[in-house]
Amino acid sequence: EPVATLINLTKLVMFDFHFIRTSCFFGTDNPVLYFVGRLLTCPVACALLLCAWVLQKMLGRHKPFNTVLNQCGVMIFAFFLSITRATLIPFQCVENPNGTSSMMLHPGIICYQSEEHALFAALSVVGVVTQPLAILVLATYVIFTYPSRVAGGKGLRFSTRYRFLLHRFKPSSYYYGLVLLYRNAIIALLPTVLVGVPEVQVPLMGIMLLAVQNLSLQTAPWRTQMANRVDMLLTDLLLVTLLSAGPLLLLDEASSTAVLGWLLCVPILSILLVVLLGFLRLAVKAIRQKREKLYDIFLCHHKAGGGSLSRLMKLVILQHSSARVFLDSDQLQNLDLLFDIIRTSTKNVVVVLTGELLSRSWCAGEIVTAWKNDIHTVPLLCEGFERLSDEAQKQIPSLWTPHQVAQLASYGIQLDDVNLAYSWLQHELTPLQMARFGPVCGREKVVVELMNVCGLSSRRTTSKTAGHVSRPRILILSSYMEAEYLSACEVFQILLQAHLHVECEVVHDFQQIATCKPFAYYLIALLFRGILRDEDFIKLLLYATQTCTSSKRALELVPVVADSNFEVPNVDGYWAL
Template structure:
């Protein structure tokens, strides 16, 4: 306020509201800051713009609404649009959901297009809410930015109720804002029940995903609404008032009910939503590993379906970012100079994480997110000169933070350089485990081993088909780059020259060896070990000798391995048992590491895809297990490896069968019975050749015809395995097909 002196009365300046009172014949003035300078005109104490009333000119008279010039005008149809929006949302949201579900079920191309459009508009909604949070900073916004940003208050329902309520109805207004989402929930529940009553039911998963999308997308707005009563800013008179309702003095009796409602709102919205997302993110890997868990994940497509499978955790990171964005205006309301800097740091962190992780399922969504985040940063840079920085304490704090940042710059560079040098100079093994195996006898098993280890954790495994680019370095890799060697003992492993050299190199250089005993393996007796050189040609023996590996070293290694305690693996056991043994071996490699809990495979009754092959060939079994993991991970569909006719009979939900054709599979009578049973249940077949399948000789077909199995094989191989095979195979092959052989028909 301005006091001209002498007998002239004091008057208030624009942007401030002065409360005048006489106490004991003396004039007392209390100065409040107005939310918008145009609301409080310069003049006599307590003067407001036209149509305004209350402390700091915060309210309009009943029947009036705010205008762009700070005054209040009589309410018209345009002023009522925020109150008409809620019923429109309630009446239109579920019909749109039904229409979208119909379109997405009819054509995959349409479904993908709708998904991408929804993700992009969801990113835009989140960006607009960030703009709403930025609009609450102590910045002197100018038109047209001020007009655009002020309209975004609809997201957090920061709207005036003066058209329908009397001024000072703060509890009713704030309670209505907190109850907006429950009202939408009740309305959509009613529509959902009505759809079930008229025999046009909407699935519960669709209903749940709809509200999940709303809660995740509007987390920032809900957090802003819940924290509004705690957003108190100082006034020249030393009192604090709410930033959005400047007529409410913080921690006064009229502020108490708002604080209680806000505490309940914080627990009901941001805390509950973020806690639920954190729990679902924590459980996601467990659900993904188990067949039964995939059915649970169908309910949470709104959360994880937007991102690539390996970036599922970005849903939690993004939600935490949105929560922090909403916290900044409330937490830093007393330090406005920090608001722009902290918000810029938060957006930069999110932009960096998004650029490194590239998390969105669609590249278009990734690029769109980059553009939106960059636009927010540019807006902050352009708005920073408009920041109202007139507090000495805040200026000092900013100066301290700037000095800290300047000191961090050289320290960060020095720390990075030291870390890089220490990592280079520190001796460490490149591979945690080296899988020594005979490719024909355990190639698929080792692939399954590596797949399961990576499914449950992190471990660097050497598998020659993935890592080896120079065969001459194989023994050097064992001796210098390997922490532990896992000897996959199959019947012919000890007769393989390269495998013998790998195990011998490990023993010579003190690398621990863990034996993994497979079906059919038995250690040779002492006489066979002494004659082991007879297995290899002179050229092979020379190759070993040139690498410093003598025959006596190999014999000593074999005797050493025979004394070691190892692990026995039966490939005919269940998936859970094989996974448990693989994790036991991995824990032994890491020496004391806690073994991860094995996820249950799930019930065969819930499986939608069955996998079938012969049980005679161990490698065929391992290949089927690999296919099961790949299908389940890529398609998010519950799968089950059938081992008996009882499994097939119990598969009430199955519609497809993935049949692995391997060497000798058609000669297995149990396989023929399983194919016949699945044919009787009208399953659609997808035959897959593992590369070893060959058609049997002609006499086989005579025997198969006599045993009534020929028609089953002809139907499987030549008729396509059902009418839908032609459509099912390209989809599965597109998801699985890195290196999978084509069907042999």
Template structure:
């Protein structure tokens, strides 16, 4: 400025101020030249004028000469260079913004004149007052710039300005396209057509799809690669070309390319193929000869390149790689690889490499090895061993149980063990027929045991001669016939050398040997015969015979011939099973009864190793073997396993319940072996091939439902039983008695009670109704309405009897005592010292019955209602007692004392005579009389029971229904047979002696009935006792007559009929009653006679008293021991 003043001779001086306010005030006051900015509000009110110098000379300024004006600062509109991209309307606004210096000064002057120094308020006033200046600055909202397009009020793109309200950036899939209308140029967002795409917003054009890609939808943001199985050879495609378009395998086509994975080529499917050359079949499919793609199928590996490989364990021929066979049995013979590949030495022209080439035999690793001399040696050794085994079996069976030799238990166990070993081995051979992938070493075990199933391949017979499958099958089926021939040769040789044919051909021995061979190899024979029915289905749907893989199951050719052979061979096992069943079930019981020793020896193989009565187990064993052989023929792997396990479980249960083997340990062995076999098959089921999961789940569901129904059924049954017990208990009467004192009377009471019309329920007697001792007290407490105590001398000291009574008291069962003549109520001393008298009463504690409870029961029994039986027991007294028991009304737990006395004694002599007259009228005409000791109540009860059981059997025979003789009564004139109830001391009864002697005088026949286990048969002491007893009686006649008569009684074989025995169930007594009826009707009973023996001297009388018999009678003692 100093230079400028100097250049132009301007008289000026320069001054400064301390601050801005002083600077302003000085200049305003001086009104002279000053330094100021423009535009600025400081001196706007003074309206200063600019001193103008010549225009700026930049060259002089560079030289430091400042004689011209400064360059100054141009006021302009400045904005971000890319503002148009991000805010095009703001850029247009700024471009249109035009203000002159005067406009700016006027705006600043307004602020100064307003005096508020609020520049924003001043700007607002200016905008309101100068709309004509800035209205044209604002751009049109529908004039869109590049990258944008017209949109409506919803923000959606439109192509007409009349519908548009704004411009927005074109989204992906659209392009900003220019257009012109009456309002000028603008742009709209055009949707990309098919075959093009745009992945960026605000772009001005759509991009065509590259080759290998397509865009099928307008407005695509990106093109999609051609899918696997299609290709695109041009740009801008809206759809790709499909590989194999129009063919039936179109969906199996793919586009593949090779890649290297760990050094190996692998074909993978990929997208975006650009030519037809990339088309091929999908991975997992293969191309057939016609060019169609097919599913690869089981056993093949298809990588998609058209190259097919066979997996290990499968086989397909080179000319038909799609027809795949499973190498069942030994998958090692099919190592896999290119179609047509077999293990070394295998003939790849056979199905599934089943055969070895000529001169080779199967090896251990699936390959075939050259035959050697050892192969023929193995076959020869097998023949020799078989012959020796049959010879040993022949000798063993010939000596087994022959000529009355007793069985050697050790040999019997050994023979059963060997038989079980062979049986289990054959059962294991059945496992090899299942579709189970058994692993090593168990597979080798099954291969070995297959020899017992007549699998002769193990003997490498192919090295000896080449046999067709039909010939091998026939050899296996009829091999047992060769065993029969060998057995016949051995038998003939033995008979010729040892017997010299002295006993003929002894065909029975040969039948026995052949029967044993058939029993031993029944599974093998039947299993070999059924081989054609066990077919294996291969992945290609073809079915072949499992054991003969080269034979197709198609009912043609060789297979048809196999079926014919099978039909003929089935005659062997079927006929053997039928004959064995008939002999065991029908003939064996008859022949045993007839003691047909020759027949029993011939067919001993069916029963000899089983306990008596269990011969039918041989038929059950054959049935089990039949089931095991048939199961592998049934389709469905899971069903096979289920059926085999069910057969084994049923067999275990039958063996456990029947215990059929003669030696107990053999039963344990069989049950254990069967359980082991069941475990093996269960474990093997985990490796089955054809498991139908749906069927298995259905079976599991059915079993679950069955178990649930079983549980529910048992619950319902138990609840119904509980309700039935509450409403009506099973046992209306429970007879509590002591066997030796009232066993027969209890049986009599039951027989009479069940005949009463008022008895609807059952009557409990332990030998009939008790199978489990632990349930005894449960029957009393829960299942009994009335408890009848048969009071005898010893009942109070029997712990089980007192346990029954105590249980009845605790459960408040209606109880009554029937006091027999020797019964005494419990005394105070007995109650207090009960444990001293019955030390083992403490054993009842295990059943919840304490000593205190028993003692309380004893006191309670003294207050119970009691029926006292007086006089001699007979049917009338028994029926009177039963009538009272039926009509009695005893409150549960009643302690009231009620005593009743029942007697059958006549009140006066007139009644006795009347009774005798009535008996003569009633029983005159009877041919059978029962003689019993009336002093023994148990013997009388036995006679009454016998009468009740025998009478229905003799009803149709006139006059044979027996009656019971009373005391002091002779047999009726029409009586022909005396049935003597033999009880302890019965022959010491004078009435018995008198009737026997008189009956002998009448030559009546006699049948002794042994009624007690303790009865003594006639001995010297017995006869001495009889003579001594008879000599003290008032019996008329010679006492020696009684001895002779008693001996004649036991010339007949006695029949045991003991109702008081622990095992005397009603079924046993009925059998005995039938025997007695048969004896009575048989007419073979010898009559007694006093004329058979007449002692003529005192010495002979003494000899008679010593029990010495004439020679004709010395067999009496031996016969007396035979009790039926």
């Protein structure tokens, strides 16, 4: 005392309704009836929520079914530990002096020998399968399929249905709800499995709480900083409670000393094991770096003509595989590093052949390095690229400054090497064709084909199938007079969709806008230089911002300046527009 009184006050949270005196209602104090009442607490609560939803619907207050589903989900998530503990009560048995064992809650019932306990066990199995196990299976399915649904543009409806499990946490930590469910399931299971060895229960519970708290401190999974702090504080209080309750345990001194003697070997040996594994990992990493290539694909491209396309290709490759992709535009300041990466750390070089790529000295150096070192190279032929004649090919170095020529020469790249490498690239290698315009699924298929040519396997199909009906909440619009503008929109779509977990769509024409508009709330306009002189963009913009006849709402326009060279027109410019 007084902690015993405080613990008794919390029994209601654990679905312990002894204080209600059910015998006064049913005329008997039947343990089975009492246990059935605990099992039915959660289903009855969900049934009441469903009845309230049906009643509101009958009264004309229509709410989506997902509303009642999420209300029930929030309740289950909050009381999952209590639900699991309640279903496992019949298996929590303690030994008697005569060698038998009795239920801890009902000592008069002999475990595994009496018919009454057999009934308890049968009810418990039904309860476990229909409640905690079913919840864990559903939550596991939701979490493991969620990334693929988001990547495929179907994440919004999925996350709306299961927002009780997903929306409490940051998009990057969408899995944390499943971690909490499994943590609570294990904590509920430990007193049942280890009922005879309390000296083991306390350390294992502490380990479980510490493991999840370390993950929480590392990732800060909750959407608000306050929620992260509250989670940390509650876990700290639970750990303090475990430490304080340890001396109060009634233990057999001889057996507990032997058990704890072996148990304490685990953390001590773990310290030595962690140090050993750390050194071993460093050694293995050093050996692998010598034997394996660091990057699976090196994307050689002209920044102005193919920068956005290359970024799109990298994002698509990462969606389909765990391949490591290097973009040379990320480190243009260090030319020596670029050539060294191709020579020593790259398995495949993909040359994105846009209009001006072959006239760039750095790109020439990358191509020559791949040619000299016999690196597997794949030309990606884009719209707008024209093969150079032999004469035009020889004239390429005349476009470079003396400093650029000298810079290439300092790395062992001569002008004759450039001519030979360009001939090898254009005439000896088999190119892949990349369409710059049209739906993004066409470019995605080319990227998958490129991965196959490079020896990389795709772990999933293309993001959108032929029968997929798009219901985006966000529409993305821009000028498509240049292919790079379209690629920038598609990159923006992938990044925005992954960050917000909301379905987005790049719209190209009036028909696509009309199809998607009833489901959309926002229209993002990516602004590039000269976009306001594109009549097609202006027409699409005006059509998209009109009030939708079916949804009776207008899209909220969000302009995004995607080009540092974009200029807001002056008064004369607006009059001209």
